Amino acid sequence: MPESIPASLIIDTLKDTFREARAALAAEVAEPPQHAHLGWILSVPDTHQKTVLAALDKEEAIRVVTCATEDEATAVAAGLHMGGEPVVLMIQHAGLYASINTLRGVAMDGKVPMFYMIGLLSREKDRDPRESRHSMVRYCEPLLDTFGVPHARLEGPDDVHLIPEYYRLSRARRGPAAVLVGLETA
Amino acid sequence: MAMKPEEVLRVIAAARGSAIVVPTMTTAPAWRTIAPDDLSVTCVGFMGGASSMGLGLALARPDRRVVVLDGDGSLLMQLGSLATSAGAGARNFVHLLFKNGVYHTSGAQHIPGGLTVDFAMMARAAGYRVTCAIRDLDEFRGRFPELLKAEGPVFAELHTGLAEQTPMTARGGVPFHEQVETLRARLLRPRAAA
Ligand SMILES: Cc1ncc(C[n+]2csc(CCOP(=O)(O)OP(=O)(O)O)c2C)c(N)n1
């Protein structure tokens, strides 16, 4: 498993994902929103993705809203979706546990496409996350399975294609989909 | 005397123009009879999320006002959202708090602190640009049009009594996912339907 993944690679992939989402919306609706930015990151800071968050501070094309809780981030994402805006939630596993009722009530019951990038802080390189010594890491995939949320592991630069894929999947299934970030961004 | 929530809602319905409205809890059943349109979306099933969902709409559509009809117990459940909403700085965001001192929908148990909690002061401290508390219907009727136009984020604590109906006594309404789809279609106009 690689040591890290460059923040710039993630940000470029996010920009492409947002561009594709806007193009898809423009084909689908008569009045897509007109904004200078490409899309939104809703974040309660995740330790694994902190270099991405730091680099996003300088990115005018992506707007970042830092929320006090992941519940808020999920509900804000629903509002942005209704207004036609592309959104990515950037949180950590503890935040998934903290906001699971909102994932259920908003993304599942509301059939709202919701793409999550979830940092797996403390994921050990030498063992499968499901066998982790840390409960925060160990329960993440089983919890997503319980709720029927599709997920994939982003564990190196070769995996960034999962970002647009799972973003699209969340649109196609009109519900949540998650990429689990298993290593630090650099 | 506390204002009747239904009367407050009638004033809002008459003045809101093209504003998107986000009701929750006991404002929901009354709102769907008073304003049975498709420019509203109810927060149902994720207590405390009305203002955040409204914030997302406000950020997406700066061309429209977004009016949130929040519950006091609901706001307490996600109190940090005051800082999030204020910090996001949406100029078109109007947050109305129906302060009845209780969790009416779940059986009218007192909220922590009851009526002593000063939500307007909390909103001001969190950074809302305009905050006020309104106790009287004539005052609300006079001030709402100006609150609706003000440079937000705007917060008003409305001292209201108990609604006639709650989501428990008046069940039904359009399922949440249909409301989401309808509002989205209304805002974006899908080509197939256009
Ligand atoms: C997470 C969660 N905990 C508890 C409940 C139960 N519950 C349903 S309605 C309600 C009270 C809502 O009170 P408030 O926001 O003040 O609105 P009101 O009914 O007074 O208009 C509660 C506690 C819930 N729906 N969700």
Ligand SMILES: [Mg+2]
């Ligand atoms: Mg109440």
